[in-house]
Amino acid sequence: xxxxxxxxxxRLSQLFGLLFLFLVMFTDKxxxxxxxxxxGVLFLVGCALAGIAIVGRLWCAQYIAGYKDNTLVREGPxxxxxxxxxxxxxxxxxxxxxxxxxxxxxxxxxxxxxLLYRSxxxxxxxxxxxIFGEPYAxxxxxxxxxxxxxxxxHEPRLYEVVPGVFRHAAGDALWFVVAIGVxxxxxxxxxxxxxxxxxxxx
Numbered sequence: 001x002x003x004x005x006x007x008x009x010x011r012l013s014q015l016f017g018l019l020f021l022f023l024v025m026f027t028d029k030x031x032x033x034x035x036x037x038x039x040g041v042l043f044l045v046g047c048a049l050a051g052i053a054i055v056g057r058l059w060c061a062q063y064i065a066g067y068k069d070n071t072l073v074r075e076g077p078x079x080x081x082x083x084x085x086x087x088x089x090x091x092x093x094x095x096x097x098x099x100x101x102x103x104x105x106x107x108x109x110x111x112x113x114x115l116l117y118r119s120x121x122x123x124x125x126x127x128x129x130x131i132f133g134e135p136y137a138x139x140x141x142x143x144x145x146x147x148x149x150x151x152x153x154h155e156p157r158l159y160e161v162v163p164g165v166f167r168h169a170a171g172d173a174l175w176f177v178v179a180i181g182v183x184x185x186x187x188x189x190x191x192x193x194x195x196x197x198x199x200x201x202x
Contacts, residue, residue, distance in 0.1 A: 012116055024100055025190075025195055026198040028190075039101040042103075043101055050179075053092025053173075056091065058170055062076070062159070063075055066162025069131060072128075074143070081149065082146075083121055083146055086121060093110070099179075105201060
């Protein structure tokens with residue numbers, strides 16, 4: 001199952017994304033009607049998490065872009081956990097969910113992320129231990145997989161960045177902003193009655 005999910009990760013991500021978009025487009029958000037102050041807080045926290053995710057992914061890309069399969073990177077964010085890129089993506093995913101102002105849709109994204117990326121992380125780490133051998137086995141023992149441990153943090157005074165790969169990775173980080181913009185556009189269409197609501201969610 002892990003290999004299947006890792007192999008079809010793009011297709012599965014697109015499938016979850018389309019289902020999420022359908023739910024956003026055709027559901028009425030009860031919190032927005034019954035507790036607008038809570039709805040506003042959710043949106044604010046969501047924007048903050050999306051911002052942290054963008055900065056975090058750029059930070060990770062600075063270290064890993066161009067080095068992923070040929071160098072064992074253990075500096076910067078990779079000194080605190082083995083999968084910081086996925087950790088920051090998780091924060092951004094929660095942020096996008098909260099920006100829908102729906103706890104149910106946020107929960108949907110969290111579950112989808114967990115189903116996809118747990119298997120992806122396992123498959124990638126199996127590959128990396130084949131590539132790097134004992135040094136990566138040491139990394140597995142010494143550094144947590146997903147949740148960062150700030151006490152392990154260290155960074156070099158200088159670090160060589162691969163500009164072309166970093167530029168591409170930086171573009172990938174911006175999808176959180178685009179997603180929030182789409183959420184707001186859909187909400188505007190719903191407010192004007194151009195999009196029907198088929199059911200309601202908290």
